[in-house]
Amino acid sequence: MRALPILILFLALAIAGCDRSDPQGGVALATIDDNPIAADPGLRLSYAEQQVRGAVAEGLVTLDAAGEVVPAAAESWIVTDDGRSFIFRLRQVRWPDGSELTAREVRNSLQRARKELSGTSLGLDLARIRDIRALTNRVVEVRLTSAMPEFLHLLAQPELGIRKRGSAAGLGPMRLVPERDVSILTFPERAPDEPAAEDRRVVSLRALPAREAIEQFHSGALAAVFDGRLQDWPFADVGPLSRGTIRLDPALGLFGLEFVNADGLLADAARREALSMAIDREALLQPFNVGGITYATRMVPDLVVPTELARGDRWPDLTIAQRQAEAARRIAAWARGSATPPVLRIALPGGEGGDLLFAGLARDFAAIGVRLERAEEGGPADLRLVDRLARYAAPRWFLNQFNCAISRSICSPDADLLTAQAVAEPDAALSTNLIAEADAALTGAEVFIPLAMPIRWSMVRGSLGGFAENRWGWHPLFPIATAPTS
DSSP states (O other): OTHHHHHHHHHHHHHTTOOSOOTTOOEEEEEEOSSOOOSSOTTSOOHHHHHHHHHHSOOSEEEOTTSOEEESSEEEEEEOTTSOEEEEEEOOOBOTTSOBOOHHHHHHHHHHHHHHTTTSHHHHHGGGEEEEEEEETTEEEEEESSOOTTHHHHHTSGGGOOBOTTOOOBSSSSEEEEETTEEEEEOOOOOTTSOOOSSOOOEEEEEEOHHHHHHHHHHTSOSEEEEEOGGGHHHHOOOGGGTTTEEEEOOOEEEEEEESOOOGGGGSHHHHHHHHHHOOHHHHHGGGOOTTOOBOSSSSOGGGSOGGGOOOOSSTTOOHHHHHHHHHHHHHHHHHTOSSOOEEEEEOOOHHHHHHHHHHHHHHHHTTTOEEEEOOTTSOOSEEEEEEEOSSSSHHHHHHTTOTTTOSSOOOHHHHHHHHHHHHOOOHHHHHHHHHHHHHHHHHHTOEEEEESOOEEEEEOTTOOSOOOOTTOOOOHHHHHHSOOO
């Protein structure tokens, strides 16, 4: 591919600090992460690695810039009336080596991914898959144990991109050229009889710490910065001059504290609940000055629960003062019979954002007689921050995050059993009821302190197309590489 070295040279210069606009149309991007992007990371992917994988190895379906499911390797599909069978018709598409994609290869790729994802929350999400079959050379059927309306969204995850065995080669529209500290994504060389495509730009993506990424954005070296989180927000909040560049996602997922152990003060669910009751969520997050935060007192939000099963906030009849008084009573009762003081260690991100979180939590816990200490990096802790985006909008995603098979913290075997029964139950109404029981069991076990929906933000040039806010915080590279320039 003769043009590729020239394009790589251009991107290298752009990354070094040249202006982001260029006659060749390249665009330099960064995702906030302290760890570099791995060239072939397997199936446990960072956010930046998901972006790269989504560009080079699409699945049967994929997500567009708005987070909606669109065709990819499959040109069309049908769902049977019972919702338990998805039948996909493949596009006539070729692998990078020129061979034609077959239904058998799709089946094999998906089966390998399921096996490799065993022991992860995404592997649990895929538990409803009963069988994957190649019906003809271009038709694949995926059968489920029970209906899952969100299945297509799950199937669109980058980890399920179609790849050949033993190869990083995939079916995505772009090609990866890994360089030191940067991933360069370009397009296959155009065939002689193929019409020229407009608005196809080479993309470079790097993983950078928050401060460095934001500085490079303001210097003009980057056209966008992705995956900003709450702890990074103080770096981005630079006043009125930045208006129009910060884009906030209406994200869905988990943001709160998990219990690392169930020892001492944390041995009883009622005392773990007391810690959750004590937190004034609005006051805790107010110093960040982020608009539109959705606060949470439940692990599974009503946003993903059927209307008839919605529960509302916990402790609706108690003011924050009354909640803290009850929480203090429970802590004091334990302290009277304990030889150790009520002290907890918490693991939080560093920087100003982590400091703000710690100050607010320490204040609320002090109000009920608990002293909070900051755990040293890598040291033992009793509480740990969880900040995770949902893969699909259903209660089971939230329940799976605390499954005993994968949880690093305390969990509920009863909730796991009920969730497994729901997955195997073919009757949709009974399955929904089992999930509701699992949610109640996990809530009663007090394994997690919900605080809010996750905060996700990006910094985006006004001239950059192919970007849209969405509830998944997902910003794929291909739409940016093909969007018309303004």
